[in-house]
Amino acid sequence: MKLSWKQGLGVWAATTSCLLLAVWLRYYLTDNGFIKEPNQTYDYIVVGAGTSGCVLAAKLAASNSKVLVIEAGGEPPWYSWIPLVAPILQGSEQYDWRFRTVPQKFAAGALHGNQAFWPQGKMVGGSGQMNFLIHATGSPSDYDSWKVPGWDSHTMKTALDGLTCWTKGIVKPFVARPSFLLDGESEMCRAPVLAEIENSTSCSENAQHFQCPSAAVKLQRVNATEKPLLKAFLDAGRACGHSVSEMDRWSDTGSFMASHNTIDGKAGQRWSTYSSHLMPAMKRYSNLHVLTKSSVTKLVWRRNKVIGIQYLDADGRIKHVKAGKEILLSAGTIKTTQILQQSGIGPPHVLEPLDIPIKADLPVGENLQDHLQVPLFVELNASVSLNIVKMLHPRQFWNYMVHGKGALATSGIEGIATLTKKREDGKPSEPYGMLILFNMGSINADVYTSVANIKKEAFHRWFPKSSSLSQEGFVLISICLHPRSRGHIRIISPDPMHPPEIDPAYLSNDYDVQCSIDTIKQGVELLNTDSFRALGARVHWPTFPECGSKQGIENQRYMECLVRTAALTMYHPAGTATMGHKDDPDAVVDPELRVRGVNGLRVVDASVLPRLPSGPPNSVLVAMAERAADFIINKH
Template sequence: MHSQNSNGLLHLTQADPEDSALTQAFLEAARILRTAGEKLDFAPAQNTIHRGQRWSSIHAYLRPALGRPNLHVLLDTLVTKVLIKQNTTIGVEIQSPDGHKQSIHAYREVILSAGAINTPQILMLSGIGPWQQLEQYGIEVIADLPVGFGLHDHLNLPLYVSITSPVSVTLSKMQRLPELWQYMTHGKGYLASSAILGVGSADPDLGLVLFGLGSTHEGLLRDIANFKSSTFRGLFPFSQNTSQEGFVLLASCLQPLSRGTVSIRSVDPTQAPVIDPQYLIHPYDVTCMTKAVRLAVRVVDMAPFQILGAKLHLPHLDECRHLVPDVRNDVYVECIVRTAAITGHHPAGTCKMGSPSDPATVVDPLLRVRGIAGLRVVDASVMPTPISGHPNSVLMAMADRAASLISNS
């Protein structure tokens, strides 16, 4: 890894092909495929890492501002609803851990930034949402808007590739005393890396992420991905081997057309909302994911990876055991995608931004909730379509733009 820019608020690092044989092979494989006529865009991965830790927006923006007299942060506090009077926002209701509720008055505006899952929940509990659902729970309808619709997310199918060259991150390497010392004293080494080494895209809407982790240990990773044990072992044949060299390619569809919903299950704000992502409900997404899997196979088959002794291990899953593992078989690929693909944790779209004349719109281009004065939404829920990649930087740019809009209003 090398630092790309540390002059701003964020610290960016980028995988260095000169230090990573896997990144180098990834880029070289793409070059060969482009020479053969494929439209590809592969690049070293960028990370927001500083001194061995993820440098998030909390580090970059919130912590430097904590001492300001006009900022007060409440911890362990739940926003239960937005308070609205005559279609004008007057504040918010909050609840402390002991159940005590109180109201906070807003002099100008309320900026709702609870994410693509909780923002629609708060709006619906406040009386802003589909009237049928609100009336079902006895909530007074203040604005009948399509809140909670349009949920989109990226799916990733992990494909494990074993290699014979000692160039990946393994658990046995990370557990060595010199590595622990390097991390604790200098914030460097394997433990200071995300192990994400490369990202790539190809027409149409195909995405790949190179994850340079050879040790896919079940005890560490299975619960994180919420896999059944049998599924995990079917994906990662060396899941008990702490020294196995290899990497994972995440195959993804960057612009899925499937749309899900977020809805409330109760008027109790502590009850989690109902999330129905409806992954792969649109046939295009199945086709797109199938092509992404086949792209991963082609990349691994290129000479730069074969020199490293690369062998891709197609998933052997109980649900697909009646099918011969063959990426040329559409039925087999669809089966492994439907069984083992996991969320990219990029939910968005549940409070769509768009033209006020569009009936699917919840917020206008200035992020104001339609028909409600003094209320804006600034988070991923306003994104009308998916970002072709990780939305982190886009959301920060959105927040920066929103700050300008609010300051100048």
């Protein structure tokens, strides 16, 4: 498409602003806490500087322990702090592990070779530097379903309450140290806050004021009074009989709500646990070292105890570091699984063919699960959505640079809904589906197809108006929250740098297909309400040839084909080192996250989740890492 002079000026402004932003962010975020050569021994070694690893390192360093964090990637690029540009990092050789699944038998029909790309952050901050920033705490039934002592809904409610520094509309005293701070609240503003405070963006004189710690993940609340598309979404939910909540509430009943995203609303920057935990700790504690561009290949043993790590440094040289107390694996589901198996912790049928001595016969790599999303484009005839032309307007860049506001200061995620069904006794089921409102009318074909491995022909049948830079619309994302399909991750070479085999076995359980269809139907029902009719909302059903010529929710065959063709990863792999009680044969770690039968080793990341929570798990992992650090400090 040929740009007009106004759009050309916008491109010029974008380039100039980005250069200025790069200089500013580099100055603002420069930190001198990184090292090039580690000591020979530390008290603790944290493998992986992702969401959980950053929390662990900060808390352990505060206990006056000597801590090494070792990360395979380097520092994140300056543009990773701009919330809206997350997809740019996906597929990057430098910042993404670029994993991919094996060809899927029952899913991924729109993808080349039926293979899903699995972006995973390879940098300090991990996937928290490239995710879509959604804050969710799950529901009570999530944790009760785990059946793990010490991780039930009551315990997790206490832990997650302790992560909320200010809660709008709920009078709730602080139970523990806060790790989440709502957008606009200064670090002196803390719960309890009066319930009648509405749309507050600054500390209220009615609020009690206490010091919030610097280790607080900041949340940006999307304001429906400023977002007509979000308002339509919430009004539609209410019209369809759903409850509407201002906050991510602790309930199994389901709710429509404005999204809360991990963004510093004052500066307009991504706010990961690198920002909230690791960065301040590196400035404060000389006993905390961070070693980057160093890949852990295996664990070092002394009989049944792990005493250190082997790693490849930036120059490819094999080196070792010892830990006097514990090794903590927080490398993410895929890399943690790979390191465990390469070190002899795993099932014999995986390790024996590779001549890897078995140190612990545990089901590492099994129970792999992931959320799947089905995105559908909804066209609008009202100018209420974000698109490329609006993003390139010089005012957007000025607003972002000067005020930290505007489109660039958002993730595009505006609304969230959890869905339930009524059981025979009239009570609601646990949440089964989630709807996400992604405010973006212009879907870039090159970016989307490259990061998701989508065939170009399939993409254009999916998003036929993607070539229009001024297109109005949004993407309605439907997610089955508790998939029953289970896959595996297995190393297939003794070479630790060889990617493992990843098979999520997507949609191998028919429940997942119907669950996705039911969620899509709930989303489409919203479009028939007055609030969306007023915007001229019209869903585009993808015209995939293999799905037949009759599209829509009335055609069950088409809907099944749609799900099996168009479902994409939500980037939430989990479960391959699941936790459980001591007699659980499927458990890899115990309730305190210690690897069973092995001394000196814990796992603290998404791989220990027995079952995915009802939503993106990032905030749950922050709470889990906080608890894990307490376990460790209390022991030693």
